[in-house]
Amino acid sequence: MQAMFTVTPVRAFTDNYIWVLQDGDAAVVVDPGDATPVNHFLHQQQLRLEAILLTHHHADHTGGVAALQQTWPNLPVYGPANISGVTHAVQEGSQITLSFAQALVMEVPGHTLDHVAYYFEKALFCGDTLFGAGCGRVFEGTPQQMLASLKKISQLPASTKIYPAHEYTLANLRFALAVEANNPVLAIRSSRDQALRERDQATLPSTLSLELASNPFLRTAQTSIQQAVAQYSEQPFSDEATTFALLRAWKNQF
16 A cells, blocks of 8 residues: 655746655655755755656756755656756656655656656656646657657546646636537636636646546547637548647647
């Protein structure tokens, strides 16, 4: 039986969340783009940093690693092999054993080619691959790779909590409503998340079941999404991969 740990978002920059997993006085941080708010939180909560997990190489996810390694000597840093500061390179199927939990590494390329996610028994830390009601921009990979990565995530248990690295949910919901205006789950989610943001609270974590019901990028096999994309792009529907690519292009312009 896996130990239950708590997860807290530490805010960085304008919309990044650095997730802190903790159990007792042990802490693990995911994607520390900035060391200062992390060290402040650890000091405030009297926590000992045990490890860092990195999802990909972008600076807003890795920028605090060197400073944290200085503060916490011999700190294990797990992540893709090409990232500066990584001490334990991971790949598809790697198992990470922390003092309070175990994680399985999933390769989820698309946003970047080196992108990974960390799957715990009830939680997925997915960086910039999957967002609340959206997905990451396809910078280095292809739309086909991103679609395959999202489909891989979709196979996880529906109750899995989803921990993306950015607070993009409201903007993503506006787009989702433009694509699928008649989806009742979107209307409920939109009003709930709007209220959370008005109170300056996080819309995250989400759940996979909620994403499957309301995130257009996980719903490209649905007729409603395919028809909306065909109408917007003025192209006849061909296949799911084309639908996904056109949907992502639409979001980029939205």
